[in-house]
Amino acid sequence: MTGRAIWKGNLHFGVIDIAVKLHTAVKEEHIQFHLLHKKDHLKLKQQMICAHEKVPVPPEEQIRGFKQDDGRYVLVTPSELEEILPQDSRVISILEFVKTSQIDPRYITRSYYLEPDNPSRAYLTLAAALTDLDVEGICTWTMRKRSYLGALQMSGKILRLNTLRYADEVVPVSSLDLPHMSISEKELHIASDLISHLTASFEPQKFENEHEKKLRQLIDKKARGEKIVILRPRRLKPTSPDKLLQTLEASLKKVA
Amino acid sequence: MAMQSIWSGTISFSLVAIPVQLVRAVEPGRVSFRLLHTKDYSPLSRRMFCPREEKMVEPEDIIRGYEIGPDKYITVTDEELESVSPERSRTIEIVEFVDLKDIDSIYYDHPYYLVPSKGGEKAYQLLAEVMRRTNKAGLAKFVMGEREYLVAIKNIEGALSLITLHYSEEILPDDDILPGASPIETLETARMKKIIKEMTADFNPAEYANERRKSILTLLKKKAKKQPPVTPPDIEDDEEGPVDLVAALEASMRKVKKNR
Numbered sequence: 001m002t003g004r005a006i007w008k009g010n011l012h013f014g015v016i017d018i019a020v021k022l023h024t025a026v027k028e029e030h031i032q033f034h035l036l037h038k039k040d041h042l043k044l045k046q047q048m049i050c051a052h053e054k055v056p057v058p059p060e061e062q063i064r065g066f067k068q069d070d071g072r073y074v075l076v077t078p079s080e081l082e083e084i085l086p087q088d089s090r091v092i093s094i095l096e097f098v099k100t101s102q103i104d105p106r107y108i109t110r111s112y113y114l115e116p117d118n119p120s121r122a123y124l125t126l127a128a129a130l131t132d133l134d135v136e137g138i139c140t141w142t143m144r145k146r147s148y149l150g151a152l153q154m155s156g157k158i159l160r161l162n163t164l165r166y167a168d169e170v171v172p173v174s175s176l177d178l179p180h181m182s183i184s185e186k187e188l189h190i191a192s193d194l195i196s197h198l199t200a201s202f203e204p205q206k207f208e209n210e211h212e213k214k215l216r217q218l219i220d221k222k223a224r225g226e227k228i229v230i231l232r233p234r235r236l237k238p239t240s241p242d243k244l245l246q247t248l249e250a251s252l253k254k255v256a
Numbered sequence: 257m258a259m260q261s262i263w264s265g266t267i268s269f270s271l272v273a274i275p276v277q278l279v280r281a282v283e284p285g286r287v288s289f290r291l292l293h294t295k296d297y298s299p300l301s302r303r304m305f306c307p308r309e310e311k312m313v314e315p316e317d318i319i320r321g322y323e324i325g326p327d328k329y330i331t332v333t334d335e336e337l338e339s340v341s342p343e344r345s346r347t348i349e350i351v352e353f354v355d356l357k358d359i360d361s362i363y364y365d366h367p368y369y370l371v372p373s374k375g376g377e378k379a380y381q382l383l384a385e386v387m388r389r390t391n392k393a394g395l396a397k398f399v400m401g402e403r404e405y406l407v408a409i410k411n412i413e414g415a416l417s418l419i420t421l422h423y424s425e426e427i428l429p430d431d432d433i434l435p436g437a438s439p440i441e442t443l444e445t446a447r448m449k450k451i452i453k454e455m456t457a458d459f460n461p462a463e464y465a466n467e468r469r470k471s472i473l474t475l476l477k478k479k480a481k482k483q484p485p486v487t488p489p490d491i492e493d494d495e496e497g498p499v500d501l502v503a504a505l506e507a508s509m510r511k512v513k514k515n516r
Contacts, residue, residue: 014451023433025362026422030403033320034329037306037313041321041329047305048291049312052298052489056305056312064289065297065486066476072485073292074476084471095464097452101357102459105419106281106367106412115433121444124437129448135456138464147468155360158430162361166469167461169285173413176259176279176371181378183385191386194270195353199392202358204406205424207397211404214340219322222330230335233345236266236273241378244272251270 007143008117011126011152013094018126019117020092025160026111031215086142092161094137094152103136103151107164114152114159123159130154138164190248197255259371263400265346267370267383267409267416269353274380275373276348278400281417282367287472297486320402341399348418350394350409359393359408362427365420370409380416387411 005021012018035044047056064081065073116123130136130153137152139161149164221228239247259279266273291300304313320337321329338345372380387393393410405420 013455016448016451021433023428023430025428025430026426027428028422028426031322033322033332033402035304035318036321036329036331037309038317038319040308041319041331042306042308043321043327043329044304044313044318045307046302047312048300049303049305050293050295050298051301052293052296054312057293057300061294062291062300063294065292066287066289066472068480068485072487073290073297074480074485075292075483076289076475076479080475080479081472084468084475086468086471094455097456098459099456103361104412104459104461105361105364105408105410106417107461108361108364111362113428113430113433116435119436123435125442125444125448127435128442128445129452132445133449133452133456135452138459140464140467147466149464149466153361155362157434160362164461164464165282166285166464166466168469169282170367170461171259171279171281171283171369173369173415176369176415178371178381178415179377181381183378183382187382188386188389191382192390195386195390195392198269198350198353200352200354202354202360202395204363204421207395207406207423209404209406209423211341211344211399215337215402218332218336218340219324219330222332222336223324228336228339231339231342233338233342233347235346236268238266238275238373238375239272239379240375244379244382247271251272254270 005115006112009090009092009141009143011092011094011114011137011139013137016122016126018120018122020114020123020159021117022161023113023115024110025113030209030212031219085145086147088142088145092139092141092150092152094139097133097135097137098151100134100136100153106170108151109163109165112161112163114161127154127159130159131156184245187245187248190245190252194248194252194255197252259369262368264373265348265398267348267350267396269350269383269394272379272383274383275376276370276380276416277373278418279369279371281369285466285469287466287469287476292486292488297488299488337402338399341404344397344399344404348396348398348407348409350396353387353390353392353394354408356391356393356410363421364408365422368418368420370416370418381414384411384414384416387416388414 005023007022010017010019037044050057064076067073139150139152141148151162151164153160261277261279263278266275304318306313319331321331323329388411393408395408397404397406406423408419408421409416
């Protein structure tokens with residue numbers, strides 16, 4: 001069951017307007033730990049600490065600054081920021097459409113379902129068009145005084161809106177300084193064969209969070225005062241570059 | 257540029273094992289702000305604080321606890337945590353490969369990069385290249401800190417990117433908000449497709465300039481002219497900006513262990 005709609009808006013492009021309601025599409029749940037002081041198991045608090053004096057700083061002594069290239073900071077007050085906050089509107093503007101295959105997953109943050117606000121022929125028409133052309137709409141909108149960028153997609157039964165990061169928030173691959181190695185066509189060919197044998201259809205429901213269950217068992221054991229056996233994590237021996245080809249061949253023999 | 261390692265271990269597929277480190281793929285944008293102390297403008301950092309002693313607490317004096325009642329906790333050490341799933345705490349085992357186009361984007365959670373450790377550069381590039389040629393991603397599970405992640409590993413611009421996925425039970429059902437009718441081909445669909453085709457372009461994130469970013473940069477330019485920018489005291493500031501506290505804590509706890 002989805003919850004109540006968290007927001008209402010209008011998809012807009014050209015002369016087309018489609019009223020929609022946003023619902024969150026994902027609900028994460030996992031065991032949460034608190035951070036405690038080892039000495040007395042007192043729950044610790046998060047505080048803003050001054051790097052210089054190493055003491056906590058109350059909110060009234062805090063100010064926002066933007067770091068310039070020369071290391072100096074431009075100070076900005078909350079009221080100055082408030083003035084440039086975008087105005088709330090209900091419009092989700094579609095700027096352009098892109099092929100689904102081009103959407104880079106590094107940019108995707110959250111997903112929302114879009115429920116048609118009232119029985120809408122335009123909604124169904126847009127859904128059909130997006131499916132046929134295999135494209136997504138790149139949109140911008142303002143929700144609760146924040147600007148968002150997103151991708152509108154059709155997922156078989158319902159329209160979805162995935163919020164996207166901005167380009168300057170994604171670490172560029174070039175900064176990783178990856179070395180360039182030479183790989184033989186033979187190695188690539190065998191690896192490709194191996195991967196074909198290990199290929200399956202995408203069925204995420206077959207993957208369960210087993211660790212969560214085991215974690216609860218650990219906590220129960222400790223609560224009963226039982227001793228916990230410490231196991232060292234398994235460390236695999238890395239495949240050395242000169243053994244790569246024979247390891248690939250041995251792997252292929254195993255799965256073929 | 258040396259990246260801070262979040263996790264180190266091995267990725268494997270069949271008998272091939274590649275030593276790697278996990279690094280961030282997301283960083284604060286160009287217009288993120290830092291909180292400063294009004295007194296001397298030194299940058300502030302988030303730290304854990306003992307409310308009773310009113311003192312900052314170092315990572316080696318911190319333990320995680322699971323709350324079982326008011327102020328009652330079961331503590332769990334790093335070693336006990338790693339003992340829960342020892343086979344998955346240092347190894348990302350790719351169990352299968354899937355076609356990229358079959359991964360529904362609703363599953364994507366958070367992106368990271370893998371970088372090869374010494375000796376693993378060739379095998380790393382082999383895996384990246386073969387996944388690029390075959391348009392596939394590897395699916396695996398691994399444990400990092402307190403959680404087990406289902407992940408997809410794919411080639412992005414020659415690097416291996418690891419994207420954590422949501423488990424299927426975390427995807428909320430949409431049955432009760434469905435349109436109630438199937439999309440149908442009509443004359444209107446043909447017209448709409450024509451408009452969409454005219455509006456189709458290549459995915460270019462750098463172009464989708466943030467209105468907020470533009471207006472903030474304008475504000476900053478004006479402000480810098482009105483009031484001269486301040487210089488913080490010369491101290492070691494080891495933070496780039498807003499940091500995931502738990503990840504930073506785990507990283508410093510590992511550093512402390514290594515130095516013992």
